[in-house]
Amino acid sequence: MSTQQPRPAKQPWSRSNAAQRREIIAASVLPLIVTAAIYWILKIDYTVALIGVFLPLQVLSAAAVGLRAFGRRGIWDALLLVLTIFLSANVLVLLASVLASVIGKGFGALSSQFFLQNNIYVSTTTSLEYGGVGHAILGSLIVVAITTLLAVPLGISIAVFLTQSQSRLRGPVRTFTQAISGLPSVVSGLFILSIMPYLHLQHVGFAGALALFPLMLPTIARVAEEALRLVPADLRMAALALGAPNYRAFFKVILPAAKTGIMTALLLGLARVVGETAPLVLTLGSNNSTNLNPFDGGMASLPRYIYSFVNTKYQTSQERAWGAALVLLMVVGLLFGAARVLGRKKSLKTKASKATKKGNR
Amino acid sequence: MANELATASTLHTEDVSVWFGDRQVLDKVSLTFPANQVTALIGPSGCGKSTFLRTLNRMHELIPGAGLAGAVYLDGKDIYGENVDAVDVRINIGMVFQKPNPFPTMSIKENILSGLKLSGRKIGDSEELVETSLRRASIWNEVKDRLDDQALSLSGGQQQRLCIARSLAMNPQVLLMDEPCSALDPGSTRRIEETIEELSDSMTIVIVTHNMQQAQRVSHQTAFFLADDNTPGGVVEFGSTEDVFNRPVDARTNDYVNGHFG
Ligand SMILES: Nc1ncnc2c1ncn2[C@@H]1O[C@H](COP(=O)(O)OP(=O)(O)OP(=O)(O)O)[C@@H](O)[C@H]1O
Ligand SMILES: [Mg+2]
Numbered sequence: 001m002s003t004q005q006p007r008p009a010k011q012p013w014s015r016s017n018a019a020q021r022r023e024i025i026a027a028s029v030l031p032l033i034v035t036a037a038i039y040w041i042l043k044i045d046y047t048v049a050l051i052g053v054f055l056p057l058q059v060l061s062a063a064a065v066g067l068r069a070f071g072r073r074g075i076w077d078a079l080l081l082v083l084t085i086f087l088s089a090n091v092l093v094l095l096a097s098v099l100a101s102v103i104g105k106g107f108g109a110l111s112s113q114f115f116l117q118n119n120i121y122v123s124t125t126t127s128l129e130y131g132g133v134g135h136a137i138l139g140s141l142i143v144v145a146i147t148t149l150l151a152v153p154l155g156i157s158i159a160v161f162l163t164q165s166q167s168r169l170r171g172p173v174r175t176f177t178q179a180i181s182g183l184p185s186v187v188s189g190l191f192i193l194s195i196m197p198y199l200h201l202q203h204v205g206f207a208g209a210l211a212l213f214p215l216m217l218p219t220i221a222r223v224a225e226e227a228l229r230l231v232p233a234d235l236r237m238a239a240l241a242l243g244a245p246n247y248r249a250f251f252k253v254i255l256p257a258a259k260t261g262i263m264t265a266l267l268l269g270l271a272r273v274v275g276e277t278a279p280l281v282l283t284l285g286s287n288n289s290t291n292l293n294p295f296d297g298g299m300a301s302l303p304r305y306i307y308s309f310v311n312t313k314y315q316t317s318q319e320r321a322w323g324a325a326l327v328l329l330m331v332v333g334l335l336f337g338a339a340r341v342l343g344r345k346k347s348l349k350t351k352a353s354k355a356t357k358k359g360n361r
Numbered sequence: 362m363a364n365e366l367a368t369a370s371t372l373h374t375e376d377v378s379v380w381f382g383d384r385q386v387l388d389k390v391s392l393t394f395p396a397n398q399v400t401a402l403i404g405p406s407g408c409g410k411s412t413f414l415r416t417l418n419r420m421h422e423l424i425p426g427a428g429l430a431g432a433v434y435l436d437g438k439d440i441y442g443e444n445v446d447a448v449d450v451r452i453n454i455g456m457v458f459q460k461p462n463p464f465p466t467m468s469i470k471e472n473i474l475s476g477l478k479l480s481g482r483k484i485g486d487s488e489e490l491v492e493t494s495l496r497r498a499s500i501w502n503e504v505k506d507r508l509d510d511q512a513l514s515l516s517g518g519q520q521q522r523l524c525i526a527r528s529l530a531m532n533p534q535v536l537l538m539d540e541p542c543s544a545l546d547p548g549s550t551r552r553i554e555e556t557i558e559e560l561s562d563s564m565t566i567v568i569v570t571h572n573m574q575q576a577q578r579v580s581h582q583t584a585f586f587l588a589d590d591n592t593p594g595g596v597v598e599f600g601s602t603e604d605v606f607n608r609p610v611d612a613r614t615n616d617y618v619n620g621h622f623g
Contacts, residue, residue, distance in 0.1 A: 166425055234462040238524070241420055242531060243452035244479035252479055256466040 020069055027065045031057035058082050102325050109323025119288040119300065124314045133324045135290040136300040137331065139205065143284065143301060144274050146209035146294060147216050151269060155220030156262065162221075163228040164250060181218030188214045189279030196283065203285030205294030208301065211279035220269040227261020228254065267339050274332055277303035302328040369396040369565045370453075370534040372417060373434045378593070379412055379421065380428035386412055388593035389431070392584055394535070399557060399566045401576035401602065404586030405617070409594035410569045411459075413586070414537050417567065418454035419447040435535070452480050455533035459540040461520035463512035463527070470508040472523055476531040490530055497560065498526035499552050518549030525556065536560065538568040542575065554579050573618055577606055585614045 035054040038044065044053075062082045066074030114132040122131035158177060162170050192211040201207045231254050239249035255262070285298025286308070302324055310321035372394040379387035387409045394400050402410045415421040417433060419440060432439045440450045463472050473491045477484050484490070491508065495501040500522040504515070512523060521541060528536060538557075542550040557566055557579045570576050576583055583605040588594030598605055598614040609615040 232462075234458065234460060235464060237420065237423070238458065238462040238464070239475075239479055240423060241418065241451055241456040241458075242476035242479050242527070243448050245448055245481075248479050248481065252475070253464055253466075257464075259466075 020065075023065050023068065027061040028058075031061055055082075055086060058086070099329070102322065102329060105319070106322035106324075106326030109319045110326065114323055115327070118290045119305075122288070124309075124312045124317045126316065128316055128319060128323075131320075133300075133302065133305055133320075133327055135287065136302045136305040136324065137327060138290060138292065139284075139287070139299040140274065140301045140303070140328075140331065142292065142294055143205050143208045143212065143280070143299065144270065146206060147212040147273055148266070148270065150209065150213050151216040151220055152266060155217050155265070155269065156224050158217075158221040159224035159228055159265075160250070162225050164246070164254075177218045177221050180214050181222065183214055185215055185276050186278040186282070188212075189282035192279070193282045203283060203298050204296060205284065205291070205299040208280050208284030208299065209294065211283040212273040212276055215276060215279070216269040216273045219272045220265045223265035223268050224258075224262050227258040227265060230261065231257045263339055263342065267336055270335050270339070271332065274335070275303055275328060277307050280304050281307065302331065368534065369561075369563060370436045371396045372454075372535050372565060372567070373437075374417070375432045375434070377413065377416055377429070377431035377433065379409065379416060379430075381424070382426045382428075385593040386588070387416075388595045390596050391431075392596065392599060394565050394567055396565050397561055397563075398581045399561050399568065399579055401580035401583045402567065402569045402586060403571070403573070403576055403583060403617070404594070405588075406571075408586045408588040410586050411539050412594075414456075414539055414567065414569055417535070417537055418456055419450045420456065422447065448480065452482075452531060453533055454535040454537060455528035455531055457521075457525050457528055457536065457538040457541045459543055461517055461524050461544065463515070463520050463523050465511070465513050467512060468509045469504050469512050469515070469523060472512045472527050473530050476527055480531070494526040494530040495523075497529050497556065498522045499556050500526060518545045521545060522549065522553065522556075525553070529560070533564060535565045535567070538566065540569050540571060543571065550575070573606070573620070577602055585611075585617060587613060587617075 031054055034057055035049055038053055039046070039049040059079060059082050062078035063075045066076075066078030068074070070077065109128055111129075111132075113129070115137070116134045117130070117132035118135035119131050119133075158173060161167070162174055189211045191214075192207055196202070196207055199207075201210075235253050235257060236249055239253040240246070244252070280301050281304055284301055284304065286304055287298040287300045291297050291299050306321045306324045306328070309317045309324070312318070374390055374392050376389045376391055377387060378385060378389055390413055392400070402413065404410055412421065415424075416429060421427050421429060429441070432441060434440070435450070435453065439445070440454075464475055467475060470487075470491050473494050474484060474487055477490075492501060492505075495504060500519060503519060504510075504523075507514075512520065515523060521544065525538075525541070542553055545553070554575065557568065560566060561581075568576075568579065580602045582600060583602045584599040585597045585605060586594050587597045598609060598611050600610075605614060606618050609618060
């Protein structure tokens with residue numbers, strides 16, 4: 001609207017000049033070169049080179065640059081910086097290598113038929129052009145969806161109880177939730193397996209969902225509790241002072257303010273159960289064909305599929321397992337993306353309504 | 362419909378004493394707030410002004426461990442009476458807090474209408490209600506082009522006036538204000554003081570303030586609270602603002618309003 005030229009952004013707080021920048025680059029590159037040289041010449045172990053040579057060198061050089069630039073304070077800044085970058089780089093490398101190996105080994109198995117077909121008529125040696133994991137994708141989604149439907153309302157209710165009530169039972173409930181979160185997944189599976197006869201359940205999808213439920217519940221409850229706790233008490237007071245009954249103050253003010261945190265709770269809960277194998281092996285049964293009924297007949301699932309194919313010694317079977325692992329990662333990614341989009345829906349809506357209002361003026 | 366303002370009410374407390382756990386912090390406070398009058402509550406920090414204010418619209422009982430004795434009458438009816446719902450009390454007696462607390466997930470407009478939604482009442486002509494409420498809190502001109510912006514995009518002073526407007530949209534008979542200007546610049550403070558003066562035409566106002574000039578500018582009557590060491594707080598002097606500031610009866614009042622302690 002204004003005719004003024006935009007001014008270039010100035011950052012008077014950035015103090016580094018060209019000479020310093022050269023020093024920083026040198027301090028980052030030199031340790032790398034020296035380490036590489038020692039590694040090649042002395043043929044020492046890779047880990048030893050990284051931790052015994054590279055890290056000390058990098059720390060020293062960074063401390064030197066820090067000292068020259070900022071004095072004593074610079075040393076600590078530099079040390080912290082080096083350690084932070086080094087440790088996060090390790091995590092990133094770990095993550096990247098997991099992804100790379102799954103993609104590298106699994107990508108060859110992917111094709112549209114691998115997503116769409118099921119496992120009937122597939123034997124351990126059947127070529128990769130036949131059969132797929134469609135039935136296992138659907139099975140996993142159905143089982144996880146049922147678990148989510150059961151765990152989300154109860155988990156959020158627990159979080160609400162722990163944060164909004166003054167009840168004396170809060171302590172025991174919190175301890176109990178924490179105790180469940182330490183439950184090994186195989187025990188959860190065994191427990192459901194042992195009570196299945198009393199529930200008149202065979203090895204069916206619903207039994208699998210029940211076995212995942214104790215794993216998902218505490219994650220959701222605890223993360224949602226943290227999210228609700230972060231909402232300032234002021235807001236609740238403001239709502240109550242306007243004549244809101246407790247439940248409306250909660251649904252209209254507190255819950256919306258904690259929405260992103262609760263979405264995170266859902267995501268972490270999903271992440272916790274979607275790759276679980278042991279409880280499903282025990283309770284879900286298995287199925288080579290597509291079964292959409294969680295109350296009748298065994299159901300396939302991606303972890304179970306991976307588990308059974310990777311245990312054979314045949315090349316194609318192992319490739320199938322890796323392909324299924326990649327599909328599992330993709331499913332997780334899609335679920336995360338979907339939850340993020342849902343979490344952002346509200347702000348998108350207000351933006352859209354704003355845009356139309358502006359247009360009408 | 363929004364112009365049809367409720368009439369102001371008389372608020373009257375009788376021997377209100379307050380406890381937090383076993384500790385008594387207020388002792389037998391009896392005050393009368395006549396309709397359409399502005400009453401200032403002054404006194405040193407920690408003497409129980411905010412606590413007393415919260416007993417007037419039943420926000421006090423929300424604090425764990427809170428206790429209360431005595432009675433508070435709104436137009437002769439005890440708000441702590443047996444068949445009285447705290448929610449109805451808070452609808453009729455609005456409150457503005459010391460720190461601005463607009464609802465962060467709502468737009469400016471939604472904040473204004475939030476009271477009606479939260480108390481489950483029907484919204485008549487919302488556009489008109491939003492405009493009159495914002496006008497009465499003298500913030501309309503600043504926000505009329507951005508009603509759909511997030512409330513947190515406003516400055517602190519604007520947020521406080523938005524919170525006042527939010528209370529006004531409920532059309533209360535009494536408005537309680539706890540140091541509403543303590544976080545504001547002189548300009549916003551002056552505007553809120555003007556707002557208070559206009560509002561007293563249609564409602565009864567009780568305001569806690571640490572600013573002696575402000576108390577003298579806006580209020581008709583003043584109550585001076587004091588808590589001696591380790592004793593519960595109480596009212597030392599209560600009368601017309603004119604008298605309390607210029608002809609105080611109690612020596613401690615004289616010291617306080619002239620800035621000798623507190
Ligand atoms: N939630 C609470 N729990 C326990 N004691 C409290 C609580 N709120 C206030 N008190 C105590 O009650 C007394 C009065 O507090 P209050 O907040 O009413 O003072 P005030 O006059 O508003 O002070 P200020 O001018 O600093 O706001 C204080 O001694 C305080 O410690
Ligand atoms: Mg106070």
